[in-house]
Amino acid sequence: MRQVLKVADQQAQQVRTGEKFSSRTQKVIIALVVLLFIVNSLVLAMLTGYLKLPHKALPLEIAKNAGNLLVDYSQRVARDLNVEQNQAVRAALAKFKFELEQASNPEQVAQVILRYGRETQDVILREQENVRREEVLSFIRQEPRLASMLGEATITVTRGEEKGLEIDDPSKLLSPDTKAKMKASKSLALLEQVVEVKVVDGRASLVTPASVLERLKHAEKEVEALRARLQEVKAKTGLAPYSGSGIIIRLYDAQGSVGMGEIVHDYDVRDIVNELFSAGATGIAVNGQRIVTTSSIRCAGPVILVNQKPIAVNPVTVYALGDPEVLDSSLDLIRAQFSASGVRLEVEQVTDITLPAHEESSVVGG
Secondary structure, eight states: OHHHHHHHHHHHHHHHHSOOOOHHHHHHHHHHHHHHHHHHHHHHHHHHTSSOOOTTOOHHHHHHHHHHHHHHHHHHHHHHTTOTTOHHHHHHHHHHHHHHHHOOSHHHHHHHHHHHHHHHHHHHHHHHHHHHHHHHHHHHHTOGGGGGOOSEEEEEEEEETTTEEEEEOTTOOSOHHHHHHHHHOTTGGGOOSOEEEEEETTEEEEOOHHHHHHHHHHHHHHHHHHHHHHHHHHHHHTSSOEEEEEEEEEEEOOTTOOSGGGSOOHHHHHHHHHHHHHTTOSEEEETTEEOOTTOOEEEETTEEEETTEEOOOSSEEEEEESOHHHHHHTTHHHHHHHHHHTOEEEEEEEEEEEEOOTTOOOOEEO
16 A cells, blocks of 8 residues: 555656646646546555455456546546547557456556556657647748748757747748747647757758757767867877886986986986987876976986976986887987997886876886
C-alpha cells in the first residue's frame, strides 16, 4: 500500500509542478491520477485481505475490471486531447489492454496497472505536444513570403511564463499577420517544448528531437576535439605538461677546471637549446624549467638563471622532446667545441619524458 501511495503521490506531484495544461487538461489528468490511485489501492487491498469480496466474486475478475476501467478512462482523456487516433496512443492503449488480458493473477494485474497506466499517460501527453509542434509547422508553411524565399533559415518558437509565445525569426520570414495568428492560438498558448523549424528555399520542416539530439552529440564531439587541440597547443607552447620520446643531455664542467673556458656558461646552455629547436625539438626543459617564448637563460655572477631561477650545475640537465636520433646528431658541432675545452657532454636517448608546464619545477622520465 505504501508503494502505491508513493507512486500516486509522485504522479500527483508531477501534475502540480510539471507541465501546465489548460483547465480541461488539468482536470482529466488529475482525474486519471486519482483513478489510478483508487484502482491500485483496491487491487492491493484485495491482495492483502483488507478488502473481502462477496462470496461469488472472483479477485482476478474484479482486478481486471478495475484495470479496464482505467483503460477506458485513458481513452476518454486521449479523445478530449484530440490524440485518440494517434498511432502511438492507440498502440499504448492496445498494449495496456493486452497486458491486462494476459495477467493470470491479481498481483500481475497490479503490476500491469502500475507500469502501463503510467506509460499510457506519458504517451498521451507526449503526442499532444507533438500536435502542437505540427500546428507551428502548419502556420509557418502558410506564410506567403516563403514562396519567394531562397537560402536557409531557422525559426524557433518557445513559450515563456511571462511573455507567452515567443517567435525567434532572425531572417524575418514571417509576416506580422502570421505571428499574430500563432500568438492567438489557444493550443500554442500551452506549448511546452522548444519548436525549431528549418526553412530551405521556401520549404519548411520540423527539426525533430532526434535531429536536435544528434546535433548536440555532434557539438559535444566538436567541443571535445577543440579541447584536445587546445591541450595539444598548450603542451607544445609550454603551458601544459608534455610527454614523448627524446633525449636527456648532461653538461659537466671540465675535470679540475680552473679557467673560465673550462666551465659551463649560460651561453653554452643557450646554444644547445637553440640547436635542439632548430633540429625539430617540440619541447625543452633545463633542470626542470620549461623553456617557452619568454624564457631567459643568463648568468648572475657564477650562477646560471633559467626563467629567472637559479639552477644546479654539474650537471646542467637539458630535456628535449623529439626524434632522439635527429636531436642527438644535431649536437655534433657543439660536442667538438666542448671537447677542446674539456667540458663534458653526455646524451641519453629515452622513450618517455614528461616536461613540466611553465612555472612548474620537475621532469619525469629518463
